[in-house]
């Protein structure tokens with residue numbers, strides 16, 4: 001073997017480092033991430049939302065699972081699964097898979113959302129369930145839900161390892177999953193976990209926290225009403241446009257293991273509701289001009305977010321679509337997929353991320369500036385979307401080659417016009 005064929009030691013070192021980072025994340029993640037969510041809850045519950053230094057005392061405050069939390073968690077999963085199976089909706093073909101085939105998905109999130117709202121309202125209206133129950137069980141639900149995600153991911157891992165010819169990467173398979181689209185019959189586990197229990201659960205938590213504020217102070221503050229309204233709107237909007245999830249990164253590229261399962265079932269509902277939790281104990285109101293500007297910021301974010309996603313969706317369905325009153329401008333690629341280069345997609349390469357970030361900022365600002373904890377959402381979302389954009393950029397560059405370079409030259413900014 002000549003020297004030129006020997007692996008470049010710099011590349012080998014980089015790969016070793018990447019491998020070591022993945023192994024470290026895989027080993028630490030399933031313990032560290034749930035601990036972080038518990039830590040946030042402890043700060044909210046016992047320290048008025050202030051970030052306290054982690055100590056032995058804090059460890060002792062990690063909430064123990066409860067039978068009530070287990071009943072809520074399992075009951076909610078089963079209820080949402082029953083809706084996914086039986087609620088009215090259309091069957092839609094997903095994106096082409098590597099072998100050219102397409103899976104079929106039952107898109108009935110809109111009906112499931114309204115059934116969930118009706119059932120929760122009925123349970124509370126008939127006084128069968130206290131409206132504050134989720135707020136009271138918030139902490140135990142984090143630990144209980146985490147235990148169930150270990151069990152679910154363990155089953156997926158065990159099933160994946162039994163598949164003949166499946167790659168084996170030890171603990172990494174547990175973390176990242178072994179299958180792209182695990183299904184039980186027609187029941188798609190990833191589509192189910194991506195949204196149903198987690199997103200609807202998130203707004204159920206918000207509303208329960210608002211009920212808790214009402215119980216504690218006799219009224220619900222305007223910031224609490226706004227945070228609930230903004231997030232209910234965000235989730236309802238998701239279900240109205242549910243079909244668009246079939247072309248998202250998670251569905252197309254991400255395998256289904258502990259990371260996605262826990263992320264969808266625990267991380268999303270219990271960290272995205274931090275603002276509502278924080279607001280429970282804050283009866284004071286920001287000035288009217290501030291509230292109006294937060295409403296406008298959220299509305300502006302929504303217009304960009306939804307406008308951009310719809311422009312891309314409609315353009316991909318029909319390249320002769322009209323964008324902002326004109327024929328869409330685009331760059332044709334060899335794959336048959338064209339790249340939209342006008343409308344929001346002519347301003348930056350990921351306008352949908354920009355809209356999401358603007359809305360997230362409005363949610364955080366509603367909580368004032370006393371504690372950094374409510375701002376965790378915008379920090380996390382920024383890191384997530386910047387990382388995602390870079391990953392997507394590399395993927396599109398590999399997929400579309402020179403045409404992607406031309407799109408990049410035409411639309412040089414990634415997310416924020418004139419800035420980034």
Ligand code: NDP
Pocket residue numbers: 247248249250305309312337338339340341345349350352353356381384388392395396
């Ligand atoms: P996108 O919906 O932007 O999908 C990216 C894909 O779109 C690319 O891989 C490419 O796929 C296609 N594409 C890129 N540029 C163009 C273009 N100019 N014209 C046409 N097609 C193009 O990203 P995500 O799936 O990551 O996100 C979807 C939504 O979900 C976003 O609005 C995001 O904000 C939101 N989101 C929210 C999160 C949250 O926690 N709040 C987390 C993650 C996402 P191809 O060419 O193969 O079709």
